[in-house]
Amino acid sequence: MGRTRRLRPGNACSGVTMIGSGRRNWNMLRAYVPGGPWTRVVGPGSTIGGAESGFAHMPLGHRRESLRSLAMELTPNLVPLSRLVGTWAGDGSGGYPTISPFTYHEEITFAFVGKPFLVYTQRTRGADGTPMHMESGYLRHTGDGHLELVLALPTGQVELAEGSLDADADTLTLELDARVWSTSTAKDVSATRRTYRLSGDTLDTVLDMEAVGESMSRHLESRLVRQG
Ligand code: HEM
Numbered sequence: 001m002g003r004t005r006r007l008r009p010g011n012a013c014s015g016v017t018m019i020g021s022g023r024r025n026w027n028m029l030r031a032y033v034p035g036g037p038w039t040r041v042v043g044p045g046s047t048i049g050g051a052e053s054g055f056a057h058m059p060l061g062h063r064r065e066s067l068r069s070l071a072m073e074l075t076p077n078l079v080p081l082s083r084l085v086g087t088w089a090g091d092g093s094g095g096y097p098t099i100s101p102f103t104y105h106e107e108i109t110f111a112f113v114g115k116p117f118l119v120y121t122q123r124t125r126g127a128d129g130t131p132m133h134m135e136s137g138y139l140r141h142t143g144d145g146h147l148e149l150v151l152a153l154p155t156g157q158v159e160l161a162e163g164s165l166d167a168d169a170d171t172l173t174l175e176l177d178a179r180v181w182s183t184s185t186a187k188d189v190s191a192t193r194r195t196y197r198l199s200g201d202t203l204d205t206v207l208d209m210e211a212v213g214e215s216m217s218r219h220l221e222s223r224l225v226r227q228g
Helices: 060-073 076-084
Strands: 018-020 029-032 038-040 086-096 099-112 118-125 131-143 146-153 157-167 171-182 189-199 202-211 217-226
Touching: 076 099, 076 118, 076 131, 076 157, 076 171, 076 189, 086 202, 099 131, 099 202, 099 217, 146 171, 157 189
Parallel strands: none
Antiparallel strands: 018 029, 029 038, 086 099, 086 217, 099 118, 118 131, 131 146, 146 157, 157 171, 171 189, 189 202, 202 217
C-alpha cells in the first residue's frame, strides 16, 4: 500500500441548472449546459464508456485509458475523485437497535455534469424488487481533501455532511459526518456518519446514525461493484 496523502486544494463549487431523467436505467442523467445543447453526462457511466458502451467489460488497459480521459475532462478539484465517477451496484444489509435486520440491493451513481461538483443519486430495492430507500444530492470537493455532501431524503430528512478525502495508490476513502434535519412528521434523525471506501472496482459503504433517541449505531453496510 502506498503512503496515504491528504489531497490538495481545489476550486470552490457553484450551482448549476440540471435535470435528471431516467431512460433505460436510473443513471441516465443529462445536464443542461447554458448556451449549448443537451449533453450526456461525462463519466465512465456515459460518454467515456459506461454500462452502455461496455466499460465494465473493457480490458483493464482500456479502462485505465478511459479513466485518464475522464480525468482530463473533470474540473481540477474533481480530478482526485475521478475513480469514483460512474455507477456502482451490489447488495447491502441493514439494521438498528429498534428494527429487524434487512437486506437490499443498491445502485449509486456519481455523475460529472460539467460543473465542479458530482451529482449523487442512490436507489435501493428489496430482494423481490420492491423499491426501498432512495436519496440524491451533490458532492463538493472544496479543497485540501475537504468534502461536502448535501443530501435530500424522501423520508423527510436533509443531511449537511462534511468530511475528508484520503487517497493512496490503491484506495480512495471518503468519510463524512452530517448534521441532519427532520421534518415535523419524519422519524427524528440528528446525525449520520458515512464512509465510502473504493478499492479497485469495489466500493464499500457504511452508514451509522443517531436517530429515534439512539446513540450513533450502524444502520447500513453495502458492497458495490463498478457498472460503468
Ligand atoms: C440503503 C438505504 C436505506 C435502506 C435500504 C433503509 C431501510 C430501512 C428499513 C427497512 C427500516 C425499517 C422499516 C422502516 O422503519 O421503514 C428503516 C428504518 C429507519 N431508517 Fe433506514 N434505510 C436506508 C437509509 C436510511 C438513511 C440514510 C437514514 C437516515 C438519514 C435512515 C433512517 C432510518 C430511520 C430513522 C429508521 C426508523 C428507525 C425506527 O423507527 O426505530 N435510513 N430503514
